[in-house]
Amino acid sequence: MKILGISHLGLAVRSVDEATKFFSGALGLPAGGQERVEDQRVQLSWHPVGKSRIELLEPTDPSSVVARFLEKRGEGIHHVCFIVEDIKGALKELQAKGIRLIDEIPRKGAGGCQIAFLHPESTHGVLIELSEESKI
Numbered sequence: 225m226k227i228l229g230i231s232h233l234g235l236a237v238r239s240v241d242e243a244t245k246f247f248s249g250a251l252g253l254p255a256g257g258q259e260r261v262e263d264q265r266v267q268l269s270w271h272p273v274g275k276s277r278i279e280l281l282e283p284t285d286p287s288s289v290v291a292r293f294l295e296k297r298g299e300g301i302h303h304v305c306f307i308v309e310d311i312k313g314a315l316k317e318l319q320a321k322g323i324r325l326i327d328e329i330p331r332k333g334a335g336g337c338q339i340a341f342l343h344p345e346s347t348h349g350v351l352i353e354l355s356e357e358s359k360i
């Protein structure tokens with residue numbers, strides 16, 4: 225498999241609006257846009273940083289993964305997303321290497337990407353997302 229770069233860092237926040245005051249207001253990162261991702265039950269606000277971006281994730285449902293993360297650990301870095309060339313091939317390869325996957329089949333992420341998460345048990349405690357950018 226080939227990792228082409230870091231797509232984004234996902235940060236769990238209690239309020240996208242409050243967090244944007246810091247990331248755009250104080251740090252001066254431009255506002256890329258907002259999107260409600262129903263599949264992950266989050267309101268997402270993204271901010272470009274060079275070729276990568278920061279994604280602020282606010283839960284829209286108290287039973288969502290991000291809501292449970294906030295409850296357990298508070299605000300902070302939730303996941304790192306790597307861009308891969310061929311996500312299906314990458315998942316097959318990782319599975320063959322005995323890496324535990326959360327998603328064995330890629331699902332649809334923000335912006336029409338195909339994404340999949342690896343289980344933190346196999347990744348030294350870091351939730352890793354793989355993303356194949358949409359080619360359109």
Ligand code: ZN
Nearest residue numbers: 234279305353
């Ligand atoms: Zn992500």
